[in-house]
Amino acid sequence: MSQPLLEIENVTKVYGGGFLQRGPVTVALQDLSLTIQQEPAKIITVAGESGSGKTTLANLVLGFIKPTAGHIRYRGQEVAAMTPQELKQYRREVQAVFQDPYEVYNPFYRVKHVFDMAIRNFHLARSRQEAREMVEEALNVVGMRGEEVLEKYPHQLSGGQRQRIMVARAYLLKPRLIVADEPVSMVDASLRAMILDIMLRLRDEHGISFLYITHDLSTAYQIGDEIYLLYQGTVAERGDTVEVIDHPKHPYVQLLIDSIPVPDPTIRWGGRATTVDDEEMRVNVHSGCRFYPRCDQRMERCLQSIPPLYPVGPKGHEAACFLYEEPSQATPTTRSEEAVPAAD
Numbered sequence: 001m002s003q004p005l006l007e008i009e010n011v012t013k014v015y016g017g018g019f020l021q022r023g024p025v026t027v028a029l030q031d032l033s034l035t036i037q038q039e040p041a042k043i044i045t046v047a048g049e050s051g052s053g054k055t056t057l058a059n060l061v062l063g064f065i066k067p068t069a070g071h072i073r074y075r076g077q078e079v080a081a082m083t084p085q086e087l088k089q090y091r092r093e094v095q096a097v098f099q100d101p102y103e104v105y106n107p108f109y110r111v112k113h114v115f116d117m118a119i120r121n122f123h124l125a126r127s128r129q130e131a132r133e134m135v136e137e138a139l140n141v142v143g144m145r146g147e148e149v150l151e152k153y154p155h156q157l158s159g160g161q162r163q164r165i166m167v168a169r170a171y172l173l174k175p176r177l178i179v180a181d182e183p184v185s186m187v188d189a190s191l192r193a194m195i196l197d198i199m200l201r202l203r204d205e206h207g208i209s210f211l212y213i214t215h216d217l218s219t220a221y222q223i224g225d226e227i228y229l230l231y232q233g234t235v236a237e238r239g240d241t242v243e244v245i246d247h248p249k250h251p252y253v254q255l256l257i258d259s260i261p262v263p264d265p266t267i268r269w270g271g272r273a274t275t276v277d278d279e280e281m282r283v284n285v286h287s288g289c290r291f292y293p294r295c296d297q298r299m300e301r302c303l304q305s306i307p308p309l310y311p312v313g314p315k316g317h318e319a320a321c322f323l324y325e326e327p328s329q330a331t332p333t334t335r336s337e338e339a340v341p342a343a344d
């Protein structure tokens with residue numbers, strides 16, 4: 001098998017706690033591993049409640065912040081060790097689409113500026129004519145036409161239009177991977193469906209993979225190939241999206257999915273699963289499973305070490321819960337229980 005496109009290996013990210021830094025230490029991600037193969041292109045969902053570490057993961061993958069421990073490799077190359085030249089190429093191949101598209105626009109420039117900058121920075125076109133054709137093609141991919149939007153200012157567009165333009169800009173650069181952090185959480189239902197459809201087309205017709213970050217399980221169910229469910233910075237469960245959501249195994253994920261009235265199309269976090277203050281729990285649990293305080297199936301064992309991922313079903317389905325430990329098996333290597341190193 002060829003080298004993975006993206007390999008996140010045992011990544012931990014700690015905020016605060018460095019030399020001379022006071023205030024709280026937050027373990028935003030702990031020992032997280034995730035791999036995206038070069039092909040076929042896939043939509044890999046990372047889902048979790050607010051504060052579970054999703055945006056931290058996006059920022060790490062995009063190279064905006066560095067891991068406290070662990071490795072992130074793009075086609076075998078460590079992102080944190082890239083030279084400026086390598087980072088520039090990486091920033092072309094790995095694009096970002098964020099939750100609030102307004103923030104990434106400069107309000108004083110017309111929309112065409114977004115595309116002009118990308119074309120100039122990455123030397124994408126040899127002539128004005130070629131540039132115009134590329135922009136038109138990219139806009140067509142997201143169902144827009146240049147004459148509708150290029151001369152407008154960002155505030156003259158709807159949130160959905162701004163988000164589609166961001167996807168068009170990402171497409172223009174012909175990336176291998178798009179990191180999309182809650183790309184549809186600020187747009188209404190009809191536009192959400194349109195943007196999700198564009199993501200599927202980019203995957204199927206253009207071979208672009210997605211790291212799709214969301215707090216909404218219903219959209220993951222609609223478009224995701226694989227899913228990683230985070231609980232307070234750790235992977236509670238992962239596997240094929242339909243398999244995981246139809247047959248959840250981790251008590252936390254079961255609680256989440258049980259609390260969803262089927263066939264309600266909008267699967268959201270809620271019900272019994274979110275009655276406890278999450279931030280409070282984050283600092284209160286120092287060892288063992290982070291879900292222990294809220295778990296209705298907890299055991300003595302769960303306080304002693306963090307459960308590793310155990311196989312629980314077909315298609316790579318795994319859950320980080322001691323309920324699935326095979327007594328006959330040799331004890332798997334548990335995750336690191338040492339104090340996590342301070343942030344950089």
Ligand code: ADP
Nearest residue numbers: 015026028048049050051052053054055056057
């Ligand atoms: P999500 O995107 O899932 O809501 P985040 O990755 O934004 O989660 O945050 C994970 C945890 O890390 C939260 O407890 C948050 O308060 C904390 N955090 C995020 N960014 C910072 C930062 N720059 N400095 C300190 N703590 C942070």
Ligand code: MG
Nearest residue numbers: 054055056181
């Ligand atoms: Mg976030």
